[in-house]
Amino acid sequence: MINQQILDQVIKLLGDPSADAKLLGGYFNNVYEIYVSGTPIIAKLFKREDDPEELVLSEIEWVQFLHEHGLNVSAPLLVEGSYINSLPEGMFFVAYPKVAGSHVDIRNENVWNNQLFYDWGKSMGKMHSLSRQYNPRHNRPKWHEHKLYHMNMDQFDFGIQRKWNHYLNEMKAMEQTKDSFGIIHGDLHHHNLFYDEGKLTFIDFGDSEWNWFAYDIAIVIYHASLPVRDSSERAQFAARFYESFMDGYVTENVADSIINQIDYFINFRHLYSCVYHNQYLDKENLTEAQHQYLENMKNSLLEQDSFLGISLAAEKTV
Numbered sequence: 001m002i003n004q005q006i007l008d009q010v011i012k013l014l015g016d017p018s019a020d021a022k023l024l025g026g027y028f029n030n031v032y033e034i035y036v037s038g039t040p041i042i043a044k045l046f047k048r049e050d051d052p053e054e055l056v057l058s059e060i061e062w063v064q065f066l067h068e069h070g071l072n073v074s075a076p077l078l079v080e081g082s083y084i085n086s087l088p089e090g091m092f093f094v095a096y097p098k099v100a101g102s103h104v105d106i107r108n109e110n111v112w113n114n115q116l117f118y119d120w121g122k123s124m125g126k127m128h129s130l131s132r133q134y135n136p137r138h139n140r141p142k143w144h145e146h147k148l149y150h151m152n153m154d155q156f157d158f159g160i161q162r163k164w165n166h167y168l169n170e171m172k173a174m175e176q177t178k179d180s181f182g183i184i185h186g187d188l189h190h191h192n193l194f195y196d197e198g199k200l201t202f203i204d205f206g207d208s209e210w211n212w213f214a215y216d217i218a219i220v221i222y223h224a225s226l227p228v229r230d231s232s233e234r235a236q237f238a239a240r241f242y243e244s245f246m247d248g249y250v251t252e253n254v255a256d257s258i259i260n261q262i263d264y265f266i267n268f269r270h271l272y273s274c275v276y277h278n279q280y281l282d283k284e285n286l287t288e289a290q291h292q293y294l295e296n297m298k299n300s301l302l303e304q305d306s307f308l309g310i311s312l313a314a315e316k317t318v
Contacts, residue, residue, distance in 0.1 A: 016037050044094050063075055104116070118244045121247065143215075263312055
């Protein structure tokens with residue numbers, strides 16, 4: 001938990017000492033909303049030992065590039081002439097405007113529908129197309145540099161370890177071309193989308209990295225399908241989602257070298273999520289339902305090779 005003295009310093013730097021900081025969340029509880037003279041500002045706090053300034057600057061540069069080229073993203077704000085704002089105890093923060101609209105509500109069929117999926121795909125296609133043109137000063141990490149790939153795996157069953165190592169070895173040998181590989185968002189599930197009267201805005205580029213475009217697409221499909229509990233209904237939903245999403249995607253970016261990799265990366269994302277949550281979640285403070293969720297995820301990986309049970313590539317040819 002971030003102490004009040006740190007938050008008071010954030011508020012002071014934003015210029016309104018009377019403001020309060022409201023915790024919004026984030027995976028590591030480091031995102032706050034602060035009203036500055038009546039205007040909501042989002043402050044994301046970092047520890048330098050975990051997130052070096054150079055790394056965060058590379059995220060800022062990437063987001064600014066996308067913003068300048070017409071993609072709807074949450075671009076950072078200058079505070080006293082700087083994007084990186086130093087705090088005590090080896091911390092710093094970046095400020096963002098609060099995005100208009102709200103998080104996408106998957107229970108609202110007036111929003112969660114084929115048109116949204118099409119627009120989502122179109123925006124991701126544009127982002128990947130821009131990625132192919134991008135020549136950064138501060139570069140984003142390569143996929144294999146993520147510390148998750150270098151952690152001890154002894155806590156996992158042998159079957160999980162074997163699958164993990166198999167995927168990593170295969171991915172290290174995969175071809176990387178300009179049409180298939182570039183900087184991706186890396187976590188564009190519906191919680192990182194804001195919807196406002198038909199307009200979509202992408203937020204939180206902290207996981208952006210050099211990776212396969214197909215993995216970015218797979219992340220979206222995996223997390224969109226995950227709330228559907230029944231396996232048959234999940235497969236049907238994923239096929240419908242994929243159809244609309246890719247119809248939008250190909251209006252902005254070529255997909256010929258991507259299509260056949262999407263199924264592979266959906267299955268990898270399921271494994272990645274299991275490993276990630278088990279490595280980073282504070283298991284002593286999880287609810288019984290959360291423990292059961294992790295156990296079910298592990299068992300599904302041990303018992304089956306395909307998360308969806310179907311091949312989306314076989315369902316549609318773009």
